[in-house]
Amino acid sequence: MGENVTFKCLRCGHEFCGVYDTDVERMCPKCRSNSVRRVKDKPAPPAHPPKK
Numbered sequence: 001m002g003e004n005v006t007f008k009c010l011r012c013g014h015e016f017c018g019v020y021d022t023d024v025e026r027m028c029p030k031c032r033s034n035s036v037r038r039v040k041d042k043p044a045p046p047a048h049p050p051k052k
C-alpha cells in the first residue's frame with residue numbers, strides 16, 4: 001500500500017501525482033526521464049536563516 005504524493009521531474013519540471021512505491025521506478029510521463037523527485041505537500045520552511 002503506497003502513499004499518494006506529488007512528484008516533480010528534474011529534467012522538464014513537470015509535476016504529477018503518483019503512488020510512492022520504492023519498488024517502482026518513477027518516470028516522468030512527459031519526457032520519460034527517471035530524474036524524478038518527490039515533492040512534499042507542504043512548502044518546506046527555510047532551513048537556514050537568511051544571511052546578510
Ligand SMILES: [Zn+2]
Pocket residue numbers: 009010011012013014028029030031032033
Ligand atoms: Zn520530465
